[in-house]
Each structure stands twice: as structure tokens, then as C-alpha cells.
Amino acid sequence: MERLSDMLIKQDAFSAIMMGNHALVRAMLEAEVKVVTTYPGSPTPEIADGINAIPEDKRPFYFEYSVNEKVATEIAFGASMNGHFSTVFFKSVGLNVASDSLVQLPLMELAGGMVVVLGDDPGVNSSQNEQDNRHFARMSYMPMFEPATPTETYQMYLQAAELAKKYRMPIFLRMTTHVCHAREKVEFNSLQISSPDWTPAFNASKEGPFIPITVTVHPMKKRALKKLATMEQEAETIDVNYVASPNGNGIRGVISASMPAMSLMENLDTTDAKVDLLKLGLSYPMPKNKVLEFLKSHDEVLIVEELDRVMEQEIKTLAYDNGLACKILAKPDTMLGGELDPATTYKLMADVWPDIFTKENTLIESESTVPRKPTFCPGCGHRAAFYAIKKVLPEAAITVADIGCHTMGSFEPYAVGETLLSMGHSNGTGAGFSIKNDSRKVITFIGDSTFFHAGMPGIVNAALYDHNLTLVVMENGTTAMTGQQPHPGSGEISDKISIDKVLEAFNVKFIKRVGAYSTDKLVAALEEAIEFKGFSVVIASHPCMLKFGRNLRRKKKDFPNIMTVDKNCSKEECAEIMKFDCPSFNLEEDGSLSINPILCIGDGSCKSSSKTGKLGLKKRSEVK
Amino acid sequence: MKAMNIYLCGVGGQGISLLSSVITSACMEAGYQVMGVDTHGLAQRGGTVVSHLRIGKKVFTPMIPDGQADLVIALERLEGLRGALSMLKPGGTLVYYQTVLQPHKVRSGEMAYPSDVEVLERLRPRGINVEALNVENLPDYRMQNVALLGKLASMNLIEDIGSEVFEEVIKTAVPEHALETNLAVFKQAMDS
Numbered sequence: 001m002e003r004l005s006d007m008l009i010k011q012d013a014f015s016a017i018m019m020g021n022h023a024l025v026r027a028m029l030e031a032e033v034k035v036v037t038t039y040p041g042s043p044t045p046e047i048a049d050g051i052n053a054i055p056e057d058k059r060p061f062y063f064e065y066s067v068n069e070k071v072a073t074e075i076a077f078g079a080s081m082n083g084h085f086s087t088v089f090f091k092s093v094g095l096n097v098a099s100d101s102l103v104q105l106p107l108m109e110l111a112g113g114m115v116v117v118l119g120d121d122p123g124v125n126s127s128q129n130e131q132d133n134r135h136f137a138r139m140s141y142m143p144m145f146e147p148a149t150p151t152e153t154y155q156m157y158l159q160a161a162e163l164a165k166k167y168r169m170p171i172f173l174r175m176t177t178h179v180c181h182a183r184e185k186v187e188f189n190s191l192q193i194s195s196p197d198w199t200p201a202f203n204a205s206k207e208g209p210f211i212p213i214t215v216t217v218h219p220m221k222k223r224a225l226k227k228l229a230t231m232e233q234e235a236e237t238i239d240v241n242y243v244a245s246p247n248g249n250g251i252r253g254v255i256s257a258s259m260p261a262m263s264l265m266e267n268l269d270t271t272d273a274k275v276d277l278l279k280l281g282l283s284y285p286m287p288k289n290k291v292l293e294f295l296k297s298h299d300e301v302l303i304v305e306e307l308d309r310v311m312e313q314e315i316k317t318l319a320y321d322n323g324l325a326c327k328i329l330a331k332p333d334t335m336l337g338g339e340l341d342p343a344t345t346y347k348l349m350a351d352v353w354p355d356i357f358t359k360e361n362t363l364i365e366s367e368s369t370v371p372r373k374p375t376f377c378p379g380c381g382h383r384a385a386f387y388a389i390k391k392v393l394p395e396a397a398i399t400v401a402d403i404g405c406h407t408m409g410s411f412e413p414y415a416v417g418e419t420l421l422s423m424g425h426s427n428g429t430g431a432g433f434s435i436k437n438d439s440r441k442v443i444t445f446i447g448d449s450t451f452f453h454a455g456m457p458g459i460v461n462a463a464l465y466d467h468n469l470t471l472v473v474m475e476n477g478t479t480a481m482t483g484q485q486p487h488p489g490s491g492e493i494s495d496k497i498s499i500d501k502v503l504e505a506f507n508v509k510f511i512k513r514v515g516a517y518s519t520d521k522l523v524a525a526l527e528e529a530i531e532f533k534g535f536s537v538v539i540a541s542h543p544c545m546l547k548f549g550r551n552l553r554r555k556k557k558d559f560p561n562i563m564t565v566d567k568n569c570s571k572e573e574c575a576e577i578m579k580f581d582c583p584s585f586n587l588e589e590d591g592s593l594s595i596n597p598i599l600c601i602g603d604g605s606c607k608s609s610s611k612t613g614k615l616g617l618k619k620r621s622e623v624k
Numbered sequence: 625m626k627a628m629n630i631y632l633c634g635v636g637g638q639g640i641s642l643l644s645s646v647i648t649s650a651c652m653e654a655g656y657q658v659m660g661v662d663t664h665g666l667a668q669r670g671g672t673v674v675s676h677l678r679i680g681k682k683v684f685t686p687m688i689p690d691g692q693a694d695l696v697i698a699l700e701r702l703e704g705l706r707g708a709l710s711m712l713k714p715g716g717t718l719v720y721y722q723t724v725l726q727p728h729k730v731r732s733g734e735m736a737y738p739s740d741v742e743v744l745e746r747l748r749p750r751g752i753n754v755e756a757l758n759v760e761n762l763p764d765y766r767m768q769n770v771a772l773l774g775k776l777a778s779m780n781l782i783e784d785i786g787s788e789v790f791e792e793v794i795k796t797a798v799p800e801h802a803l804e805t806n807l808a809v810f811k812q813a814m815d816s
Contacts, residue, residue, distance in 0.1 A: 178686060266684035583726075586726050
């Protein structure tokens, strides 16, 4: 198994099993991208992992983790105006953060071209919604490619790059979770890495205007629409918009894009049903002539698309405008959510055309077993912090979660954090809860990466109006949930930006920093903060132990100790300790508690859960 | 070979993706088309993690439809049961390592962790073949995945992929200093 870092920069053409996210990195190199930016978010973090696998001295482009998606977009935009082909990538809801700047991009003349890579999440695998970002392409007049596989991701990025450079414009490459993470054999072209030309090419007087304001907006919009019309011509002839299974039956056809198109192909492959499939890879702007031709040559056409009725509405409009008799069919409302996997797609086809899709669905009877939710890792400071918080939390308190690993505090047994909107929402939402509310204390949470990402405006506002709430900053020194990426406070990019100093500068009057493992001190600080009238902040800090452990193992070391439970620990006390809920605890049949050596890292964060000191440490080497 | 769907599962941190990539590489070596997908992100934090592998002449999508797996390979007993219940075809095979990682509802005493007997009893009506593996004196629990590979090789579960193919892939996937121990575990599991 060849190392990813070697494969990505291989000069010769080759083929290898690769994840969509990694195949994209090879495409970036081949397309000679010069500036790449991101803010980490599933399903896209492995794109950055691929980039980081390449040693910096061998990487011909600039890459950074920006502070949020909006800044990342602006950097890619600035670089592109300066003549450097750029790419920004982020998750579905990252587009909401970026959107204030992003919707302006197509108005601009982007000398270097730009590709915006989206990781949409139909099926809600790791996001707070499953919004359909195809709407953004329409809203901003920005073309969109929709790859369905790792191979298509690689090919379509190359095509998007070429067109973005040619027409000096931004283009979307919309991936979805199981395109990002799918692995298959991909055939790669050869790669010539040349040293890039970094001459700043920005020319405001010649290529402008670049200031969209009142009267300049309409000419800029006109130019954007003209580029879009040109792209529609490209969409008519580009090879990724094609009839994928030409049966030439003239009766039934399907129009689809992205992963659902593959689900269709899979189903068509296992039946004798004759159905033509028009697959759109460059789906916006829609190639109207190509679609019209397909509609005219079939009696019935089914639109198969995930999430919203985006293609359906455009195609129905087209048919209406052209007075077509072709019957256009689409999914029921029950399929507006979730992924169109092969089984769901089959169900749709069987509902629409029961005469040709007759196979019985061989669904097995579902049976449940013990659930397993994600949880804090052994040694996680968040668990220790929630354990302390539970001790002081007033019964009527309102707790507001934010995004990050600490969101899992809302699960049993802590159940702290009762509502969630978006990155950094907690202090705005918390302030809303606190208005004219003297009876129910409001406690909000935020992680340290989110603090810098979008948390600061809400915190400034809370400090400014002295809203009566207590914020607990869950600090672990990294962007943990998405794979431990650096952030402004982690000290890996440059000197740490101190959250304490930032809070001081915001005139926050109550700031206490406590180690998350120090239960008694944390309890005392929280009590004081909750008593405090106005905006108070407690920083509960402990480094991410998953990251710490990975770094240890990279140095071929292990955690030196594991926990022990005194054999005289009573059942009652064992039950008390169990409330700490570390996954390395085992409940034995007799109600006693034991330690699972596979999981325990001997961190001691659990110690305060035993009032009589029944939890101790021993050397890992003593465990057989 | 005929098309085959392999579903791998375990708990975040157990090394499912390494296991999956070794099997993928072995299938590639044997000349099959393979498509797969792993769980990433949030769910990895001590939750159920899965990896889908689809092998055959023509593979279109990476995810195995429910109830369409021929083989479920699990690094943990409860996850093995869960994977088999939701993904295995009637008459399919479950191979699991005897690891027990209790989830919250078991630690809290609300629910009972399934025994080996319960796993068998719940799967028997579906005609599922169940193999549980436990290697005595495993040098490091992180080698459970290599032990499972040994078991797979000895059971000849993936057509045309014998132990020598797995061994070759292990040699390229495991760092040199750990190779000898890993190959020893692989062989020990083959004989178990």
C-alpha cells in the first residue's frame, strides 16, 4: 500500500484506490492551483489531510486553515483577483457563514479563476441540517458541477478549473458526504509540478469595477449573466452531461445528477427494464437544448434528485415553455429528506413504473439492540467539566449548547445543552433567554475553535449589554471534532491568541480559568460565576486527549498508567463513580466497577468521582 | 468471482479503516473492482463506526443496501450483532473479535450487554454462520484487526484471496518494526 503523500505527487500517470477527498487533492495539483483555503467541517476535512500529507517543500501551492469559511472564501477571492487560481472548500452549512461574501463572487472578474468545493450532507451524517446548496448556485449565478464518484470528482475538478480560468469566474464543485468519502480505483494523469508565477496581477482600472455599489451593480450583474449564458453553451457539449444508459426505447427516461444517478445505474443494471438515463455532471446552468431533446424523445421522464425539487422545477418550466406533451414525473414529498441510495431509488422507480420495476424489496426485518452513541474520549476534559457543571447547575437553569465535541454534553448522562442553532450562536441565543428573566439562570457553552470562528460577535454583544448569563468556554486547544486541526488559540500556526486577553479586551468583568480535571476548583468558579449578576465567563481547559494520545503514539510511546478500582469499593460507591460515565468503566455482573485496559489512559480525570479515594493508578506494564 | 458485499464495523478508535484498506488492497491485488466508504467525523468518538466494501465486476455505489451484506466483520461483539442484524443477508457470515466495549446504557445498568450465546440465538433463525475469535496472549489489543484478517484467510471467505495475498498486503501496510509481531498474530489467528 503506497503512502498517500507519495501517490499525490507522483509524476507518472497511475491508478490507485482513493477517497474522493484525496482524489480531489491530486486534481488540485494537476490543475496548478496556487492558493487553497478552508475551515474544517465534515465531510471535507480529509481534503486538508491529503494536502498536509504532502511535505510543504514539495507542495507548489499555498494552503491555510482560515479562521472561518467567510475569511477562507475572501482569501481565495483576493488571490484569484491577483491572478492566482484558487480553491476554497468547506462543509454544507459552512456556505451559510461564507455566503455574505460568496454571493458577490460572480459579479467580479476573477483573473485567476476560482473553484468553490462544497461538502453537502444529504442524510445528515454530520451536520445540523441537510440544506440543499444547489440553491446557492442559482442565487449567485455561479455554475455548479456535481460529481457522483471519486473518479468524477477528479475529472470534474479539472474541468471546473479549466473553465474557471478561461472565463475568469468562480465555479462550484458540489460533493456530498458519500462522494467525499467513497473509495474506488481512480486513474490519474501524469503531473508536472512547475514553480508558480506569483506576480501580483490585480488591475482595478482595467478589469473593474470591483466595487459593487448602486449603479455599478447592474453592469456587473449583466456580465455575470453573460458568463452564465456562455457556461450554458459549455454545458450543452461537455462530456459529463450525457445519456448514460442509451436504450433508445423512446418511452421512458430519467434525468439525474450526483450520487442518485449512480443508484439508478445500479438498479438498471440489475433489471431488464429499458430506461434511458440523462446524467448531468455540469448541472447548472442546465443545458436546455440537451434536456429538451431528451424530453422530446421520451413519453415519460422521471426526475431523480436528492433533497429539494431544484432540477424538477427547472425542467418542468422548460417543458411548459416549450409546450411539450412529455409527462414529467418526480418523487413524493416523503423523499424530500435523506439520501437517494439504491434501495430508496428503487422504491421511487417501482412506485412510478410498477409494471417494469417489479422486484420485491427484500428488506430484512429490523431488530434493535443496545444503542451506542458517540461519547467523549477517555480523559476528555469536556467530560470532567460537565461532571462539575452538573454539581452546580441550578435546577431551573437553561443551558445552551454550541457546535463541537462538547455538543455531546447534551447526551445522557449529562444532558447539559438544550438547544443548538449554528457555529457560535450560543451567546446570542443565551442572551435572548436571559431577557427579563431573573428566575432561570442561563448557561452557555462554546469551544475554543468556535470562539474564534463565529463566537466573538455574540460574546462582544453579551459583554456590551451585560446580558445576565454565564459562558463556559470548553477549551481543548484544537478543532477536535473534525480531526484536531489548528486554530488561532492552539499555538500551532503562530503564537497562541489568548482567549483570556480577548475577553479582557471585550471588557468582560468576570473571567476565571480553571483546569477541567480540578473538579472542586471548577465547581467553586462556576458557583461564583452563576451568582455573578451580568455576563460571566469560566474557561474550563484541558488539552484534547485524543490528539495527545496520537502524538504519543507517533513517538512510539503510550500512556504510562491505567486506573485501578479498590476491591473494597462498595456497590453504592461504584454506582456513584459510574455517573462520571467514562467509556473505560465496565459494569460487572455483580454491580462492581472494573477498568477496561483497552480504553483507559490513566488520566485520573475520574478520581474526584470517588468520595473515599477508591480510584488509583498503576503502571500499564503491570496489566497483562 | 461473484459480487460480494463486506460490511466492517466496530467502535471509534478500533482501527476499522486500516482493516478495511488492507482488505481493499487485497481485492485489488486479486484484480477485482472495489468501491467502499467509511464513517468519518463525529460518529468516530466512541460511537459505532462502519466501513462498506463492495467487490465485483461492476460496482456503482459505495454503500451496501440494508440486508445485502454477504459478510460482516466486527471488531467488537455488540457491533457485530448490530451489523449482522441490520446488514447481513439470510445465510450470510458474521466474524467478530471477542472484544467487549460497553456503551452508556450498559454501564448505567439500564440494558444488558449481549452474551456470545445471545448473539448466536438471535442470528440462528436467519441462518447466519457465526464465528467468534479470541487470540490468546495477543501482544497488543491494536492487533485484533490483524488477527481478524488471519481468521478471514483461514475461513477462505473471500474468493480467490488466500493467506499469501493478505500477508503481502500486511507487509506493505504495517511499519517494519511491528511487522514480525503482526505476521505472527496473523498466523496464530489462522490456526485458531
